[in-house]
Amino acid sequence: xxxxxxxxxxxxxxxxxxxxxxxxxxxxxxxxxxxxxxxxxxxxxxxxxxxxxxxxxxxxxxxxxxxxxxxxxxxxxxxxxxxxxxxxxxxxxxxxxxxxxxxxxxxxxxxxxxxxxxxxxxxxxxxxxxxxxxxxxxxxxxxxxxxxxxxxxxxxxxxxxxxxxxxxxxxxxxxxxxxxxxxxxxxxxxxxxxxxxxxxxxxxxxxxxxxxxxxxxxxxxxxxxxxxxxxxxxxxxxxxxxxxxxxxxxxxxxxxxxxxxxxxxxxxxxxxxxxxxxxxxxxxxxxxxxxxxxxxxxxxxxxxxxxxxxxxxxxxxxxxxxxxxxxxxxxxxxxxxxxxxxxxxxxxxxxxxxxxxxxxxxxxxxxxxxxxxxxxxxxxxxxxxxxxxxxxxxxxxxxxxxxxxxxxxxxxxxxxxxxxxxxxxxxxxxxxxxxxxxxxxxxxxxxxxxxxxxxxxxxxxxxxxxxxxxxxxxxxxxxxxxxxxxxxxxxxxxxxxxxxxxxxxxxxxxxxxxxxxxxxxxxxxxxxxxxxxxxxxxxxxxxxxxxxxxxxxxxxxxxxxxxxxxxxxxxxxxxxx
Numbered sequence: 001x002x003x004x005x006x007x008x009x010x011x012x013x014x015x016x017x018x019x020x021x022x023x024x025x026x027x028x029x030x031x032x033x034x035x036x037x038x039x040x041x042x043x044x045x046x047x048x049x050x051x052x053x054x055x056x057x058x059x060x061x062x063x064x065x066x067x068x069x070x071x072x073x074x075x076x077x078x079x080x081x082x083x084x085x086x087x088x089x090x091x092x093x094x095x096x097x098x099x100x101x102x103x104x105x106x107x108x109x110x111x112x113x114x115x116x117x118x119x120x121x122x123x124x125x126x127x128x129x130x131x132x133x134x135x136x137x138x139x140x141x142x143x144x145x146x147x148x149x150x151x152x153x154x155x156x157x158x159x160x161x162x163x164x165x166x167x168x169x170x171x172x173x174x175x176x177x178x179x180x181x182x183x184x185x186x187x188x189x190x191x192x193x194x195x196x197x198x199x200x201x202x203x204x205x206x207x208x209x210x211x212x213x214x215x216x217x218x219x220x221x222x223x224x225x226x227x228x229x230x231x232x233x234x235x236x237x238x239x240x241x242x243x244x245x246x247x248x249x250x251x252x253x254x255x256x257x258x259x260x261x262x263x264x265x266x267x268x269x270x271x272x273x274x275x276x277x278x279x280x281x282x283x284x285x286x287x288x289x290x291x292x293x294x295x296x297x298x299x300x301x302x303x304x305x306x307x308x309x310x311x312x313x314x315x316x317x318x319x320x321x322x323x324x325x326x327x328x329x330x331x332x333x334x335x336x337x338x339x340x341x342x343x344x345x346x347x348x349x350x351x352x353x354x355x356x357x358x359x360x361x362x363x364x365x366x367x368x369x370x371x372x373x374x375x376x377x378x379x380x381x382x383x384x385x386x387x388x389x390x391x392x393x394x395x396x397x398x399x400x401x402x403x404x405x406x407x408x409x410x411x412x413x414x415x416x417x418x419x420x421x422x423x424x425x426x427x428x429x430x431x432x433x434x435x436x437x438x439x440x441x442x443x444x445x446x447x448x449x450x451x452x453x454x455x456x457x458x459x460x461x462x463x464x465x466x467x468x469x470x471x472x473x474x475x476x477x478x479x480x481x482x483x484x485x486x487x488x489x490x491x492x493x494x495x496x497x498x499x500x501x502x503x504x505x506x507x508x509x510x511x512x513x514x515x516x517x518x519x520x521x522x523x524x525x526x527x528x529x530x531x532x533x534x535x536x537x538x539x540x541x542x543x544x545x546x547x548x549x550x551x552x553x554x555x556x557x558x559x560x561x562x563x564x565x566x567x568x569x570x571x572x573x574x575x576x577x
Contacts, residue, residue, distance in 0.1 A: 067087075445533050464513075
């Protein structure tokens with residue numbers, strides 16, 4: 001009995017299943033229809049994984065196609081562990097599946113390992129692949145690169161990549177993406193340039209990955225080259241590429257270019273709108289951010305959780321406590337449940353306004369348990385606003401170190417709270433605890449792009465080839481700034497050393513080194529753009545305001561929280577950060 005039926009819903013799939021069951025003994029038509037039904041149930045967005053698994057379990061002699069399809073479906077599901085369980089049952093069956101695990105099986109098993117970050121299991125799967133003689137398969141090799149990168153082992157991913165004799169665009173993209181995900185964006189950009197030199201055309205995924213790397217490093221000139229490539233290949237209509245370009249320009253400090261890309265994007269989805277709202281908010285353009293949010297809603301684009309984080313960030317950066325609380329409550333309208341990030345924006349808004357009591361009460365009354373970051377935000381506010389009594393009480397009440405004993409941030413903040421109160425003994429205890437637990441403070445670092453090359457500086461860094469010139473320029477900058485009234489804020493250095501040594505340490509902060517290098521290497525009037533991994537200190541902020549005025553330069557610094565546009569002795573943040 002032969003029949004054909006197009007399937008677009010599970011209702012039609014069930015009708016087909018009923019016909020298959022009535023069709024009598026198994027024959028070629030029976031097998032074809034069952035395969036069609038199974039594939040739809042497992043892989044279609046409107047399918048049903050439970051139904052597909054039921055079909056698999058009822059088969060008397062399932063072949064590898066059924067297992068591979070089901071493993072693939074599970075690897076893309078919210079619970080990839082089912083993919084691994086099914087693979088193990090396939091591998092350990094008393095009656096082996098014919099032809100057994102093959103080049104279509106392993107990539108999806110490795111994908112599940114990557115999602116779950118099961119590095120050890122991934123290595124065991126790698127061993128099975130070696131035994132099965134599939135190491136020459138490019139598809140399998142690409143999956144291994146992706147797995148190792150996803151398990152935060154870019155070293156092994158690179159080893160796999162280097163050993164490949166037959167690479168395609170997926171191989172290059174997997175490695176570039178792996179570098180970006182493992183916080184090695186400079187190497188990602190270098191590999192992209194090598195890929196282009198080798199004549200391999202990037203695809204959409206490659207472009208999105210390298211634009212992410214440009215955003216992370218502030219490498220705008222590389223991002224502009226990618227943008228030109230996108231225009232040449234007419235890829236700017238692709239939603240994911242357009243969103244990546246908006247994000248790249250915003251994070252490289254060029255919000256006007258981000259707006260241009262956004263305005264040229266035809267079919268704006270929630271991701272494009274969110275990237276624009278987030279970019280405007282981070283640059284302190286909170287009014288514009290809210291205007292775009294209203295336009296987004298008028299275009300019937302429903303906000304998601306990230307959109308609301310961007311909206312609340314705009315409120316935070318503008319100091320709008322009332323508006324922030326309103327938009328937090330409005331999330332119910334969009335059937336969104338506030339997460340810790342949303343509550344964190346509100347806490348940060350209270351803290352920046354000096355409303356520490358309100359911030360504490362808000363945290364204690366939240367419907368979800370506060371995390372270590374929220375308490376640290378409040379403690380940072382206590383240090384900034386000099387509320388020693390509250391900070392000491394909070395340290396005793398919340399047992400911050402037990403909440404996240406492997407995060408050095410809590411120890412550093414508590415040490416700084418003690419130091420600000422002059423309690424050097426307790427600060428020393430925090431340092432000793434860090435040493436005992438092998439915790440190392442993340443060093444402050446700043447990146448600046450000059451002529452397509454990203455230069456990275458850490459505090460006090462003297463390894464740069466032009467270090468002598470950089471420090472000489474820095475001394476000149478300090479002398480000029482002192483003549484304008486600059487007085488180093490030595491209170492920012494929470495160490496028991498004399499004030500001259502504290503001032504020397506402040507002068508060598510990473511963003512000052514980066515700006516010094518920028519002044520040396522760029523023409524007068526050129527905008528200097530710096531990306532910093534930590535929040536700017538008060539001394540650096542005051543220093544940059546003066547330097548922007550003295551050297552008549554616009555200096556754009558992106559710190560961990562937001563952008564600072566220094567022009568003519570003022571900052572766009574209004575000294576709120």
